[in-house]
Each structure stands twice: as C-alpha cells, then as structure tokens.
Amino acid sequence: MILSLSSHDYNQLLIWAKQAHPQECCGLIWAKKNEMMHVDKLELTKNIANNPLKYFEIDPKSLFDANRKNRSSDDVLIGIFHSHPNGLTTPSYQDAMAVGDVWDASDVGDASDASDASDVGVMGDIWIIIGNGALQAWMRVENGEIFGKFNPIIINIINK
Numbered sequence: 450m451i452l453s454l455s456s457h458d459y460n461q462l463l464i465w466a467k468q469a470h471p472q473e474c475c476g477l478i479w480a481k482k483n484e485m486m487h488v489d490k491l492e493l494t495k496n497i498a499n500n501p502l503k504y505f506e507i508d509p510k511s512l513f514d515a516n517r518k519n520r521s522s523d524d525v526l527i528g529i530f531h532s533h534p535n536g537l538t539t540p541s542y543q544d545a546m547a548v549g550d551v552w553d554a555s556d557v558g559d560a561s562d563a564s565d566a567s568d569v570g571v572m573g574d575i576w577i578i579i580g581n582g583a584l585q586a587w588m589r590v591e592n593g594e595i596f597g598k599f600n601p602i603i604i605n606i607i608n609k
C-alpha cells in the first residue's frame with residue numbers, strides 16, 4: 450500500500466512541526482473520493498491536549514466540521530497527522546491507545562456516522578507522524594507490528 454503526497458505538502462508538514470516545536474502539531478488529511486490514497490489537502494488544526502508538549506488532541510470542533518464535510522462533498526477524511534518533538538516518527542504507546550478515541554469523538558451526537566464511515570472504507574486509517582525533518586505514514590490495522598495497531602506504509606512523493 451502506497452500513499453501519494455506532493456513535495457509541497459511534505460514540506461508543509463515539516464514546517465508546521467517546526468513552528469509548533471516544542472509542542473506537537475496536529476491536523477487532518479483529506480483525499481478525493483476517487484483517489485483515496487492520494488493526499489489532496491492537509492488541514493492544520495488546534496492541539497487542545499492538556500500537555501501539548503507530549504500529546505495531541507485534535508479540536509473536536511474541527512472533527513465535527515470535518516465529519517459534516519466528509520458526508521456532503523467529494524472530500525474524504527482519510528486520516529490525521531501529528532508531530533513528535535522528540536524526533537521519532539513511530540507511533541508512541543499513547544498513540545496506539547488513542548486509536549479509536551480520535552474518531553469516536555467526531556461521532557458524538559450522530560448515529561448515522563457509523564454507516565458513513567464504512568462507506569468510505571479507509572476513513573481515518575492513515576496516520577502521518579512528523580519527526581525532526583522526516584516523516585512516516587502508518588496504517589491502522591488489526592495485529593499491526595507497532596503495539597498491535599499500526600503498520601508502516603510507503604510514501605510516494607510527487608513533485609508539485
């Protein structure tokens with residue numbers, strides 16, 4: 450499985466991570482419905498974690514808006530990104546434990562979301578983690594090699 454990312458977006462992620470340092474930055478990864486493994490747009494969101502030096506929590510308002518947009522357009526939320534100020538691009542134990550929570554938060558108050566999520570297949574399954582001047586993409590899977598939750602996926606950088 451390969452995720453396509455433009456060189457512009459790649460650099461943008463590194464810049465956001467640098468600007469947020471020593472805090473973690475975070476945000477949403479969008480694709481178009483017919484090209485689910487091609488990053489179409491990145492959206493930086495507020496990190497509302499109590500301790501943003503060590504954790505990230507995407508602003509629920511952003512998730513709520515994303516959920517609505519997800520259902521009313523060609524844009525599909527395929528995942529999230531965040532940075533690790535310690536430079537590691539591997540999911541932390543806390544990241545593995547948080548899998549699920551991030552998306553559950555966006556489902557609050559709307560029972561129809563569950564069926565929508567299955568419609569779009571990989572929604573929310575892709576994580577990009579930014580370290581110091583580098584990044585790695587991960588796919589949420591059953592029995593993954595990282596804490597049983599994630600496997601690495603290859604990023605294909607497109608010059609753009």
Ligand SMILES: [Zn+2]
Pocket residue numbers: 531532533540541544
């Ligand atoms: Zn993390």
